[in-house]
Amino acid sequence: MAPGGGLINIFPLLRHIPIWFPGATSRKEAEEVRRLTEEVVRIPTENSYRLRKEELDGTAVSSLVTDFYEKKYAGGASETEEFMIKGVAYTTISASRTFFHQMVLNPDIQRKAQAELDRVVGSKRLPTLADRKSLPYVEAIYREVLRFKPPIPIGVPHSLITDDHYKGYYIPQGTIVFTNIWAMTYNEGVYPELFTFKPERFFDADGKLNNDDRVLAYGFGRSSLLWLQIASVLACFTIDKVKDKDGNNIEIDNNYEESSLLQNLPYPPGPPSRSLLFGNVADIPKTKQWIGFTQWREQYGDIIHFRVLREHMIILNSLEVAKDLLEKRSNIYSDRPGLTMIDIMDWEFNTGLKHYGAQWRTDRRVFHDLFNPSALLSYRPVQTEKIRDMLHRLLKNPEDFVNHYKTVNAAIIMRLVYGYDISPNDDYFVRLAESAIQKLAGSVFLGAATVNAFPFLRHLPSWFPGAGFKRYANESKDLTTAMREVPFAFTEQSVASGTALPSIVSQLLSTGEDHSFIKNIAATIYSGLSIYTTSSAMGTFFYAMVMHPEVQRKAQEEIDNVVGIDRLPTLDDRDSLLYVEALYREITRWRPTLPLGVVHSTTEDDTYRGYFIPKVWYYQTSGATNNELAMAHDPEQYKDPELFNPERHFNEDGKLTEEVNTFFGFGRRICPGRHMGSATAWLAMASCSIVPRSEESIRLIIDGTGH
Numbered sequence: 001m002a003p004g005g006g007l008i009n010i011f012p013l014l015r016h017i018p019i020w021f022p023g024a025t026s027r028k029e030a031e032e033v034r035r036l037t038e039e040v041v042r043i044p045t046e047n048s049y050r051l052r053k054e055e056l057d058g059t060a061v062s063s064l065v066t067d068f069y070e071k072k073y074a075g076g077a078s079e080t081e082e083f084m085i086k087g088v089a090y091t092t093i094s095a096s097r098t099f100f101h102q103m104v105l106n107p108d109i110q111r112k113a114q115a116e117l118d119r120v121v122g123s124k125r126l127p128t129l130a131d132r133k134s135l136p137y138v139e140a141i142y143r144e145v146l147r148f149k150p151p152i153p154i155g156v157p158h159s160l161i162t163d164d165h166y167k168g169y170y171i172p173q174g175t176i177v178f179t180n181i182w183a184m185t186y187n188e189g190v191y192p193e194l195f196t197f198k199p200e201r202f203f204d205a206d207g208k209l210n211n212d213d214r215v216l217a218y219g220f221g222r223s224s225l226l227w228l229q230i231a232s233v234l235a236c237f238t239i240d241k242v243k244d245k246d247g248n249n250i251e252i253d254n255n256y257e258e259s260s261l262l263q264n265l266p267y268p269p270g271p272p273s274r275s276l277l278f279g280n281v282a283d284i285p286k287t288k289q290w291i292g293f294t295q296w297r298e299q300y301g302d303i304i305h306f307r308v309l310r311e312h313m314i315i316l317n318s319l320e321v322a323k324d325l326l327e328k329r330s331n332i333y334s335d336r337p338g339l340t341m342i343d344i345m346d347w348e349f350n351t352g353l354k355h356y357g358a359q360w361r362t363d364r365r366v367f368h369d370l371f372n373p374s375a376l377l378s379y380r381p382v383q384t385e386k387i388r389d390m391l392h393r394l395l396k397n398p399e400d401f402v403n404h405y406k407t408v409n410a411a412i413i414m415r416l417v418y419g420y421d422i423s424p425n426d427d428y429f430v431r432l433a434e435s436a437i438q439k440l441a442g443s444v445f446l447g448a449a450t451v452n453a454f455p456f457l458r459h460l461p462s463w464f465p466g467a468g469f470k471r472y473a474n475e476s477k478d479l480t481t482a483m484r485e486v487p488f489a490f491t492e493q494s495v496a497s498g499t500a501l502p503s504i505v506s507q508l509l510s511t512g513e514d515h516s517f518i519k520n521i522a523a524t525i526y527s528g529l530s531i532y533t534t535s536s537a538m539g540t541f542f543y544a545m546v547m548h549p550e551v552q553r554k555a556q557e558e559i560d561n562v563v564g565i566d567r568l569p570t571l572d573d574r575d576s577l578l579y580v581e582a583l584y585r586e587i588t589r590w591r592p593t594l595p596l597g598v599v600h601s602t603t604e605d606d607t608y609r610g611y612f613i614p615k616v617w618y619y620q621t622s623g624a625t626n627n628e629l630a631m632a633h634d635p636e637q638y639k640d641p642e643l644f645n646p647e648r649h650f651n652e653d654g655k656l657t658e659e660v661n662t663f664f665g666f667g668r669r670i671c672p673g674r675h676m677g678s679a680t681a682w683l684a685m686a687s688c689s690i691v692p693r694s695e696e697s698i699r700l701i702i703d704g705t706g707h
């Protein structure tokens, strides 16, 4: 469906252009798809054929596929047979799903069919195709399954081999003809009560099966395979609702009932899928995706869908959509895609990557206890001390300012979490976390994406050709283990020797918490978003202040007026420093730290504004990522969004506007460290004075502790 792909369909001559010819992209693409499609079919089937032939381990059993391949290799199978063997598999699976679902919902119909089977076939043998004519009610169920949800609703296209006329219209040779099977099955004149599953509709008034053979078209032929499957299952089993652990029926999920119909709704708008296997991989901007996705808003709107390999991605490009889905429907939008690569790299301990479930809830409760606004009061002395250390180092060695603002957050976190004071340069623990995080961030190469899409590949041995992802994961595992274990061991030993500084780990140890749980929580804070997000906001602050000295001067004037010149601001001053607050908000709006937020994943099918949003389905994940940049730079919300302008956060009467914060995410996954992150970033910003190198002046404040 690439632009070039359309041309080739219209001008088939183009297929003879060599692949290297300029502009022959769709040929290349088609060649690639052809090769891959062929392999997807060839490798498993050949393998099963080989096993059968050579009887290597006796695991292959005779099947339609092996029989077909035996015939093909003997040179006796036609193209039509090949097409059918692949088509039958899909259509039969789709129709079987409808059958099972309808049997659960309609126990009376099921009982009636079983009574017929008992009467005609008896209980001593299974039904066979020879019984088909004697089992009219089972036949009617089979027809109704195909009517109710035709496996191929738009039929298989036909092509006209000569010119034709029909009802006074001219239809030229070569016309492609689609049969809208859905319109036929959902024709109220022919089938009253369209949406009711009703096998009785196929009987005459005198109780005989009618001659309605429309179902031949609906069912892709008279499928004996599907009929036999229906009859055999009904003869052996009663299909019922699943029971919970107390033996009560779990009511059937209405979403499933809907989903079979919902799936006919379109996905939200987005770039057309370029390739059957790769989806839109080629369309995704290679760098700074958030900028590309924000530009796509003009073309596709504020909710965009595309596909990466087998994964559906939805980009939420406006505050309204993010709130509608991630907050108002947070019960189904709060999962994370469980990527296999994360699992085999041992990163699944991290709260931010965990599935939405009991374990994640327990973690969040602990985060709430540790980082709610009143708990934070006890962390203020450490925050203040470490920020003042940073100021001191900035004064002594301003050239190295990047290192200073980066390490201040690590210094705060390591002291609060483990009671450990890092060394200002190249600290071992900080380096350890950085290396582990780099490995995590680097796990986006093709091999890793492939194992995420096809998780069974995780079982390949690491020496296997192409299993580079496995070797990468093993290296990463060592770092992840060290990151969880080494700092924890430091605190454990300090507690044992009586030298421990108060910390989150020592506090949890004293309450008898499970050690593995403590390591997980501590490493989540130490390795995660806490350090790097705050540092990144600080980097934006330094940059903005050098670029906008007038803003800096205004903030300093406010500090001088409110705090005075003989002490540094503290967090207690925050409510009185309105301009500094507006400056902080503008930093977070202007260059959001995580411009694409963190991906959420759906646990149910959903519809929104007439579009279909699929639930996580086998290896397919529906990721909804909130494009913070698009929200923070929405021209309807912020005039001249690219402009750095703290004044925009004031009302006309000089009061701060109501805060619109997209910086910390949404819904049940919202950042649990937001109060802490905001306090550290604000205090660091309020304490610094950044002067362009061309200006000689420097402001020096010495506080009571000599800093």
Ligand code: HEM
Pocket (backbone or CB within 6 Å): 351, 352, 353, 354, 364, 367, 371, 524, 525, 528, 529, 530, 531, 533, 534, 537, 593, 594, 597, 598, 599, 600, 663, 664, 665, 666, 667, 668, 669, 670, 671, 672, 673, 674, 676, 677, 678, 681
């Ligand atoms: C300025 C600093 C920070 C920023 C900008 C930030 C931003 C974010 C964002 C955007 C998310 C994803 C929310 C979502 O999925 O919708 C998040 C999640 C998270 N953050 Fe923060 N964060 C900051 C500081 C912190 C701190 C200081 C901590 C720890 C004390 C922390 C711990 C976490 C955790 C554990 C999660 C995962 C939550 C979950 O999946 O349930 N963050 N953060």
